[in-house]
Every structure is written in structure tokens, then in C-alpha cells.
Amino acid sequence: MTTHSPEQAPSHALIVGAAKTIDQQGCMADCLAREQRLQQLGFDLHPLVIEPLSADWHAPEAPDHFRSGCAPIEALRRATELLASGTAAVVISGEDNLRSDYRRDERLRRMAVYGADYPLTEAYTDLARHFIDRHGVDAEGFRQLSAALFENHQRSYRNTLADDTLAPPAERWLRPVTELFRGVDCANPLIDFSGRLLLCTPSVADALEIPASQRVRIAGVAARRLPGDGAAYIEQIATYTHLRAAYTECCDVAAVDFAAQFRRGNALLEAYTCYPVVPMAFLLASGLVDLLEEIPDFVARHSLTVTGGMNLARAPWNNPALNALISMHHRLLQGPEQYGMVQGNGGLGYRQGVALLARQGG
Numbered sequence: 001m002t003t004h005s006p007e008q009a010p011s012h013a014l015i016v017g018a019a020k021t022i023d024q025q026g027c028m029a030d031c032l033a034r035e036q037r038l039q040q041l042g043f044d045l046h047p048l049v050i051e052p053l054s055a056d057w058h059a060p061e062a063p064d065h066f067r068s069g070c071a072p073i074e075a076l077r078r079a080t081e082l083l084a085s086g087t088a089a090v091v092i093s094g095e096d097n098l099r100s101d102y103r104r105d106e107r108l109r110r111m112a113v114y115g116a117d118y119p120l121t122e123a124y125t126d127l128a129r130h131f132i133d134r135h136g137v138d139a140e141g142f143r144q145l146s147a148a149l150f151e152n153h154q155r156s157y158r159n160t161l162a163d164d165t166l167a168p169p170a171e172r173w174l175r176p177v178t179e180l181f182r183g184v185d186c187a188n189p190l191i192d193f194s195g196r197l198l199l200c201t202p203s204v205a206d207a208l209e210i211p212a213s214q215r216v217r218i219a220g221v222a223a224r225r226l227p228g229d230g231a232a233y234i235e236q237i238a239t240y241t242h243l244r245a246a247y248t249e250c251c252d253v254a255a256v257d258f259a260a261q262f263r264r265g266n267a268l269l270e271a272y273t274c275y276p277v278v279p280m281a282f283l284l285a286s287g288l289v290d291l292l293e294e295i296p297d298f299v300a301r302h303s304l305t306v307t308g309g310m311n312l313a314r315a316p317w318n319n320p321a322l323n324a325l326i327s328m329h330h331r332l333l334q335g336p337e338q339y340g341m342v343q344g345n346g347g348l349g350y351r352q353g354v355a356l357l358a359r360q361g362g
Contacts, residue, residue, distance in 0.1 A: 012083070012202055013083045013084075013199050013200075013201070014201070014215045014217055014218070014360070015197060015199055015217075015218065015329050015357070016198055016200055016205050016214065016215060017030065017034045017035070017196065017197070017198030018031065018195075018196070018197050018198070018325070018329040018330060019031035019032075019195070019196050019326065020193065020194060020322075020323060021192075021195075022191055022192070022314075022316075023192050024192065031198055034208060035196075035198060037208060038204070038208065043088040043207075044089070045091055046064075046089065046090045046091070047064065047091055047093065048064050048079060048090060048091070049064065049066065049092075050071050050075060050092065050093065050318050050319055050322055051065050051071070051318060052095065052096040052318070053096055053098060053102065053111070053317045053318070054101070058113075066318070067318055068347050068351055069272065069274060069315075069321060070321070070344035070345060070346030071094075071322075071344070071346065072092065072094065072197075072318075072320075072321035072322035073223055073342070073353025074223050074344070074351070075322075076197075076221050076325065076353075077221045077222070077223055077353070079199050079218075088201065088204050089198065089204055090199045090200070091198050091199075092196070092199070094195050095193065096192075096193055096316045096317050096318070097192040098190055098191055098192065098316060099192045101192075107190075114230050114231065114348075118231060121177055121178050123234075123348050124186070124275045124277065125181070126231065127234050127238055127275075127277055127348060127349065128142060128277045129180070131280070132292075134239070135284075137293075139180060142180055142276070143180065143181075144296070146182075146185045146276040148299050149276050149279060149299060150184050150185060150311065152299040152300075152303065152304050153304070153305060153312055155303065156305045156306065156307070156308045157307070157309070157312040157313065160308050181275065187274045187275070187314065187320070189315040189316055189317050191316055192316075193316030195322045195323055195326050196326075197322065197326060199218070213333070215360040216329050216333065216357050216358065216359060216360065218355065218356075219254035219256060220249075220250040220252075221250060221253075221353070221355040221356070222245075222247075222353065222354055223352065223353035224243070224246045224352050225242070225352075226350040226351075228350060229348050233350055234348065237350055238349075240281040240285050242352050243281055243282065243343075243354075246352045246354045247286050251356065254358070261338065262288065262339075262341075265337070266337055266338050267338065267341065268303075268306050268331055268332070268335075268337050268339070269304055269305065269306075269341050270304075270305050270307060270321075270327070270341070270342045271283075271304045271343050272310070272321065272343040272344060272345040273305060273309035273311055274310050274315060274320070274345060277349075278345050278349065279304055280295060281349075282343050283304075288302075306324070306327055306328060306331050306340070307324060307327050320344075321342055321353070325342050328340040332358075333359070338359055339358050340356070341354060342357070
């Protein structure tokens with residue numbers, strides 16, 4: 001029988017509320033009502049905060065504040081630790097009004113986390129070069145793989161909207177931005193976003209009289225960090241051994257072979273799609289494919305996201321994985337699949353996190 005340390009113990013944390021607004025569309029009422037009911041019953045509600053773009057990227061993170069694209073997964077891991085140690089309920093919240101609260105020059109300045117002389121576009125292109133060199137793929141092969149991924153995201157986005165009339169991207173987004181990617185391949189974060197995820201223990205869910213059909217369990221969550229980020233760490237990031245380690249730990253804690261469940265149609269996935277190399281790395285690290293050359297056939301048959309990905313559903317800076325967790329929660333409550341996995345990618349990729357959600361009883 002497998003045993004786990006307290007940090008790795010199988011989680012009994014439940015998601016019992018999940019809501020978001022995007023560009024002021026959506027409703028928080030049900031989630032906020034459950035939070036209010038918790039407090040009326042005398043339960044403490046511990047807040048965890050996903051920081052906005054306005055937070056200093058290079059400053060130390062305050063306790064229970066999280067930053068980077070991996071932040072929501074790291075916050076989820078912290079939530080499971082709190083609940084396991086006696087906290088009744090936790091709310092993870094993120095808000096960033098990128099469209100409304102920032103001038104263009106301020107937004108671009110704050111997003112230049114590696115300095116004005118090393119833009120994110122150049123950083124991701126350098127990372128991709130190291131990555132494809134490791135796997136024996138040339139630049140044209142990478143561009144073809146990226147195009148296959150974008151087609152996959154488009155199909156998922158149409159399914160999410162239940163609408164086959166999605167307009168094709170404007171011509172300017174199909175033009176090269178760098179040697180290795182086009183505008184459609186890189187996430188566009190210009191939206192206003194607010195999201196909340198409410199978690200509690202089973203006994204608190206019982207006190208709230210939340211039926212099993214409205215509960216989603218955190219089956220496993222794991223995260224890894226390299227010592228640093230940026231140009232000096234690209235070669236180490238490009239190995240993605242830390243992503244593989246996070247994925248393996250998550251599946252081991254959950255006692256679930258996610259790749260097998262996904263192949264048989266019993267699981268959903270939200271890979272992190274800020275730039276094509278990241279979902280490519282996830283497919284390899286998870287064992288869903290063994291070689292990059294297998295990706296076009298695989299993505300022709302399987303959806304890599306439930307939202308359409310950050311490229312189409314768009315990315316509110318540090319909140320894409322929170323958006324994905326909220327969407328995954330609702331998809332699991334509505335569909336036949338038992339499991340849903342969400343990936344988080346922090347910075348250029350030095351932080352990697354993976355969470356596995358399961359419908360109650362899974």
C-alpha cells in the first residue's frame with residue numbers, strides 16, 4: 001500500500017463554488033452566496049490571492065499571495081494543505097482588469113519581466129530553439145506543429161461556444177511575429193477578468209447541504225520550481241524534467257493513470273497554451289505522445305483544452321489556470337468524464353504545476 005507524507009497525502013478538498021466574469025460578462029452571485037452562508041454558519045474562510053499585473057514581478061511574494069501563470073496551481077496546493085490542517089474553507093480569488101486599468105505603455109512595461117531588451121517574444125523563441133534542438137525537429141517542423149495546435153484550440157473553442165461560425169483570425173494574426181511563431185500562436189491577454197474558487201472539507205460541504213452532484217474533488221496537485229527564470233535558465237527549462245516530476249507526483253497522489261483515462265475518453269485536459277512549446281512539452285511529459293512528430297495525429301483526435309486555450313479564450317496575466325480550473329469544475333459537473341487535469345506554467349517555464357480534479361466519487 002502506498003503511503004504519502006502530509007504534503008503529498010491524497011486530498012479530501014472539495015471545490016463547491018466556482019465563478020468568473022470576463023469583460024463584465026458572467027455572474028459571481030452563487031459563489032458569493034455560498035461564501036456568505038459559510039460565514040453565517042461560523043466557519044472561517046481563508047483567502048488566497050492571485051496577484052494582478054500591477055504587482056511587482058520581482059518582489060518577494062507575500063504570504064498567501066501567488067504570482068505567475070503557475071500561481072493558481074500553487075494556490076490550489078496551498079488550499080489543500082490548509083484544509084488538511086484544519087481550515088474549514090478557502091477561497092482563491094484573482095482579479096485583473098487588463099483592458100480597463102492600464103494604459104498600453106504601462107501594460108507593456110509591466111509585462112517586460114525580463115527587461116526592455118529581452119521581450120517575451122524573443123525569450124519564448126529562444127526557449128523553443130533549445131526545445132526543438134533537443135528533440136531533433138527543425139524550425140519548419142515546429143511551425144507545422146504549432147499550426148496543428150492552433151487548429152485544435154479553434155475546434156475546442158467552437159465546441160465551447162456550441163457555434164460553428166467562429167470567424168477565422170484576422171490576417172495580421174497569421175503573420176510571423178518571430179522566426180518560430182505567428183500572432184495566433186501566442187496568448188493575447190487584453191481582457192478584464194475576475195474569478196473565484198471556493199474550497200472546503202467534506203464535513204463543511206455537508207453543513208452547507210451541497211449535494212454530491214455539485215462537488216468536485218481535488219484528487220491531486222503538485223508543483224515544481226527551478227532555481228531561477230529567464231535567459232540563464234532556458235537550457236534547464238527546455239528539458240521540462242520539472243514538469244514531468246509535477247505530473248508524475250500529481251498522478252501518483254491521486255492513484256490515477258491520467259494518460260490512460262484521457263485516451264479512453266474519461267478525462268478532460270486544459271494544457272497551458274501561452275506559447276506552443278508549453279503544450280508540446282506537456283504532451284511529452286505526460287506520455288500522451290512519445291515524439292513531437294506524433295502530435296499532429298494526436299491533436300486531430302483529442303482536445304487539449306476545454307476552453308479553446310489562452311490564444312482564443314485569452315489570458316488574464318497570472319489567472320489563466322484559475323480560469324481553467326473554474327471552467328473545468330463546471331465541465332465535470334455537466335459531462336460524463338470523471339477527471340479533468342489543468343496545467344500551470346510560470347514565467348518562461350521555470351514553474352510548473354499540475355492539478356487533477358475528479359467528480360465526487362471519482
